[in-house]
Amino acid sequence: MTTRPLSDDDIVLAGEAALGMLDRAGEAVVASRIATDPLFAAEVSAWQDRFAPMLAADAAPPPAKIWNDIRVKIGTVPTRRAANTSVRVWQSIAGGATAVAATLAFMLVNPPAPRPTEPSPTLVAALGSETGRAAMTAAYDMRRGELVVTPVAMKPEGRFPELWVIDASGDAKSLGFVDATSATRVAVAPAMRTRMKIGMTLAVTLEADHTAPHAKAAGPVIVSGKIEIL
């Protein structure tokens, strides 16, 4: 295990991450640091522990209807027809976009049943940089497991753009290399398809070699963005 102490900048970055004060690009940087640097990952967790007591409040039993609604949404309560259920689930969502996204994420992770007549859902991501100078779009066909990434503005500066999918815990997996100037079709390996869902982050790093996809990112994150539903 490494004993290199964290710098003040690292400590502040980890604290900002736990406070949720970073922008999207900052979050992607943190996600890749968490994936590659156990000491930094531990520092982010430590900040979450340090701040958690601020949320300490009197315990308050929620009304019973909350659990009843959750049960319906996760499918504990049997319903007559799946198709009707989704409509009702949508109509019953009183909350904002986050609730919708959470439900969607759930539905996509746990599709109710294969219904081949329906069009395949497409997931999208808009990847941007902190400076706004680089951008990329991504569209993922869930049925085919095919991802199309299109650079809008990207200067690889002699290095090779590598695409990553990063989960909420910061675990990054390479999806291979992409072209910096034209659209690239990426066939997502079956084992990786469970990662292609709402809320996951796509990011591109610039790597020095492109002989094979890397286990860990070494280069800087140039663009990143969260996966959303079209």
Add this chain to the structure above:
Amino acid sequence: MINAEPANNSAEFARRRADDDRAILVAALKRAATGDKNAFEDVYRRTSAKLFGVCLRIFPERQDAEEALQDAYLTIWSKAATFDSSRASPITWLVTLTRNRAIDRLRAIRNRGLASLDEAVDVADPAPLADSVMLADEADSRLNYCINTLDERDAECVRTAFLKGATYAELATRDGVPLGTIKSRVRRALLKLRECMSQ
């Protein structure tokens, strides 16, 4: 052997109970991650009062807090597999996830222009801790102690960021100061807090 010191005995009892609660919760979360809905219900029964308290702390309106709680549990259900018991305690993971979802919702409300940071309720005085089994009150009093050693404006930035999801830009606008000033306050506060809390 009979323990002659009742104070130690009860502290030991509380600690063991907390360890048991934690182990049970870890096991339930792991089963929920495999799609076990009964295990997920168990997680809900054990933690919903705690997490509803968290939502009520972030949202003054009960209706908002209820929606935030439901949103949090749907996320917990879909993300249970990402919980790593070697990295975080289950209750910290649940509280952090609930807080993050609630803050997303709060920010969305602010971005729609329905509320501003100025309307946020006073966050200066954290509520006292009720159930010390779920979050160690030792940690709570240490955080309070350390926050009180900070410059009041620095401390307020950290509290408002954590409890209201305030961004650097929002804090700068609210206080009418340059972004760099807020960044310096947060940086100073974080470094002092960490030093104080690791003592």
